[in-house]
Amino acid sequence: MKIYKLKYKILTLFLASILIFSPSFVLATENDKAIDNLSEEETAEDELSAEEKYRIEFMEKAKKMEKYSINELTTAYLLGDYSSGEILEGENIDEIIAIASTTKILSIYVVLDAIRAGKLNYDDIVTITKESAILRGSSYDLKEGDRILVKDLIEAAIVVSGNDACHALAVKVSGTEDDFVKLMQEKLRDLEIYDADIINCTGLPNYNIDKQNMMSTRSLFKLSRSFIMDYPEILLISSMKEIVNEDRDYKEKTTNPLLGELLEIDGLKTGYTGMAGRCLIATGIKKADDLIFGSDSFNASRINGDDKEIIIGTAPDEEEGAPIYADTRLIGITMGSKGDVQRYVAAKKLMEHGFETYRNYILGDPNIKVETVHNEECYPKDYELYPLESKIIMKKKDDAVSFNVKTMEITPPLDAGNIAGEITYFLNGEEIFSSPLIIKENLVRTNFFIRMQRAFQKLFSNSVRVFNTN
Numbered sequence: 001m002k003i004y005k006l007k008y009k010i011l012t013l014f015l016a017s018i019l020i021f022s023p024s025f026v027l028a029t030e031n032d033k034a035i036d037n038l039s040e041e042e043t044a045e046d047e048l049s050a051e052e053k054y055r056i057e058f059m060e061k062a063k064k065m066e067k068y069s070i071n072e073l074t075t076a077y078l079l080g081d082y083s084s085g086e087i088l089e090g091e092n093i094d095e096i097i098a099i100a101s102t103t104k105i106l107s108i109y110v111v112l113d114a115i116r117a118g119k120l121n122y123d124d125i126v127t128i129t130k131e132s133a134i135l136r137g138s139s140y141d142l143k144e145g146d147r148i149l150v151k152d153l154i155e156a157a158i159v160v161s162g163n164d165a166c167h168a169l170a171v172k173v174s175g176t177e178d179d180f181v182k183l184m185q186e187k188l189r190d191l192e193i194y195d196a197d198i199i200n201c202t203g204l205p206n207y208n209i210d211k212q213n214m215m216s217t218r219s220l221f222k223l224s225r226s227f228i229m230d231y232p233e234i235l236l237i238s239s240m241k242e243i244v245n246e247d248r249d250y251k252e253k254t255t256n257p258l259l260g261e262l263l264e265i266d267g268l269k270t271g272y273t274g275m276a277g278r279c280l281i282a283t284g285i286k287k288a289d290d291l292i293f294g295s296d297s298f299n300a301s302r303i304n305g306d307d308k309e310i311i312i313g314t315a316p317d318e319e320e321g322a323p324i325y326a327d328t329r330l331i332g333i334t335m336g337s338k339g340d341v342q343r344y345v346a347a348k349k350l351m352e353h354g355f356e357t358y359r360n361y362i363l364g365d366p367n368i369k370v371e372t373v374h375n376e377e378c379y380p381k382d383y384e385l386y387p388l389e390s391k392i393i394m395k396k397k398d399d400a401v402s403f404n405v406k407t408m409e410i411t412p413p414l415d416a417g418n419i420a421g422e423i424t425y426f427l428n429g430e431e432i433f434s435s436p437l438i439i440k441e442n443l444v445r446t447n448f449f450i451r452m453q454r455a456f457q458k459l460f461s462n463s464v465r466v467f468n469t470n
Contacts, residue, residue, distance in 0.1 A: 058341060065345040073346035075277065075336025076217045079354050081394045082225055082283065082329035088358060088394070093217040096195055097335055100271030101138065101161045102220060102281050103203035103213045105227055107170065108157055110183045112231050114173050115150075122151040124172070132168040137204055140165040140243075141250055152245070159240050160252045161270060163202040170201040177201055191226055193219045205273050212273060217333050224268060224281050224331055235283075238267030257344040258282050262351055268331075270343075277336035278343035286355050288325040321370040321403050321423055323361035326392050330354045357397055363425045364390040364435040370423050371405050371437065378412045378443045385421050385437035393432065402426045405437070412445040 048056075070077050076092035087093065114120040128146040140162030142148065148165075150172070156165035170180035177200060184198050196215040205212040215223075228234065241260055242253045255270040257280070264284030271279035332350040337343035364370075364387030371385040385407065395401065407421040414420070421437035 058344075061341045062345050065341055066349075068342075068345070070334070070346050070349055073337055073342045073349075074334045076333075077335065077346065077350060078217045078221050078331075078333045079350055080221045080225070080331045080333075081358070081360070082228065082331055083326075083360060083392055084394060085222070085225055086394060087218070087221065088330075088354070090217065093221075094195075096197075096214050096216055098212050098273055098276035099203060099215045099220060099335075100213070100273040100276035100279050101163075101203040102269050102271040102279055103198070103201065104157050104161065104166050105220075105224055105269050105281065106184050106187065106198070107166050107180075107201040108154055108234070109223075109227050109231070110180065110187055111150075111154065111169050111173060112234070113187070120150060120173060122149070122154075124150045126150060126153060126168050126172045128164070128168050129171060132164045132171065135163040135167055135202065135204070137161075137163045137202075138255065139163060141248070142168065146248075155237050155240065155243060158234070158237050158269065159243050159254050161255050163204060166202050188223075191223060193222060195219055203271055203273065203276075205275065212275060217335055220281060220333055221331055224283070224333075228268075228283065228329075228331075234268075235266045238269070238283075239265075256280070256282070257340065258284075258347055258351065261344075261348065264355055265351065277338060278340055279335045279337070280333070280343055280347045282332045282334075282347050282351055283329065284351060284355070285327055285329040286359070288327050320368075320372075321405055323363050323393075323395075323401055323425070324365060324368065326360040326362045328355070328358065328360040328394075330358065358394055359397070360392050361395055361401070362390055362392055363403075363433050364423060366390055371407060371421065373407055373420070375410070375412075377446060378410075378414075379446050380441070380443070381446075383420075383439055383441060383443055386440055387423055387435040388419070388438050389435040391425075391433045391435075393427065395427065400428055402429070407437075410443070412443045414439065414443045416441050 065073065071091055074091075076090075076095060076097060078090040078093045079088045080086065080090075081088055111120070115122065125147050126149070128142045128144055128148060130144045133142050133144045133146075138161040140153070140156035140160060142162075142164040148168070150169065153162075153165040153169050156162035157169065167177060170177050174180035174183060180201055181198055184201065185196075188194075188196050188198070193215070196213075196219060197211070198213050198215075199206055199209075199211050200213065203213050238256070239259065240254060242251065244251045256265070256267070257270075258265045262284060264286050265282055266285065267283045268281045270281075330351065332347060332354060334343060334346045334350060337346055366387050366389070369384040369386055372382055373385060374382050385405075403426065404424045405421065406423075408419070410418075410420050417438055417440075419436045420439050422434060423437055424434040425432055
């Protein structure tokens, strides 16, 4: 009986070993693992949020749209320099078109004017009316009777384009939207914008009268530039990537598609109606500190004296007197795109092109010396010249800047602040700016003892040079 049991155990072990090491078992095991891995992949795909799936699809569509030009993706566009107000590039910028929710720039401009005038405070509470709460379109999900801070309503109007938030602010400022619109129209007159037709504070169409807010792209640029100039703090709001209000269980991302996509972008406002299409006013800044010395194909030429000898500097700061980098803020506007993807591609192309092509430079920085002059008749005998005035210019990447430094014959004594020369700048050969050059220290005439001291110093230096040569 014991022998039988032993044989049974041996036979069982033998069969088990065959089963375990057979190819069919190994294959079956690998198939099980493959099935497990497939299940994991399917599970991972299922775990992708609707937002993530939309993002992937959006970028795939955007990639296909990159072959189209900005002209093909918009009905009008503009690229402008914030500092000077110069329009750098554009198409159809004077055509009067529907502006949709870009209107809210003007609305919040009027609200901030009221705050500056002391008629309103950021921490004032606004009780939401039924008229505000029932507005359709982009929303801050306000309910009748809600009590919301002015500050929160401003953020909602700019970041998520809340029509209800914007309307509530208008009623708070003026009592009625119609009276608020009068303030908006008055603001446009102050800004000398005369081609606009404004009927409400939100940009929504009024189907009862078949009208909506209209303005040219050129005027939108003028309005946006003035808005940022008067209230630069608005960029702290327009750069917010989302609004989260846990008390109201509200969370919504910015409507600005370039925010977070281009590092320079910090604003400003989107818009959409059927008539206006997809619109975007984008702004961003390329900081001077972010520019790497020598990375630009800058051509700074110095013309010395009457012989017109030209000294070439490859980048700003390399040559005394050469222009230096300045912060560059651009405003780009794209109007009338047929969809979100087209708007995104057009605006991204416009702003990337702008920051690659254009740059601001400072001509004649009063804190940076232009020339060091040697004069044996003066004490000190080496004195520095600084520009009295400066100017910021927008320059294309391939533009050439030259400058001419002229020094004056001076007779000491001379007090600090006196003019001792002049610097003139040229852009592509055309004079664009000149500034007097001044000294920043008092100069006195050398006396007998100073001249004797210098003579001994020179004699000593020559003697040392002779001995070292031998």
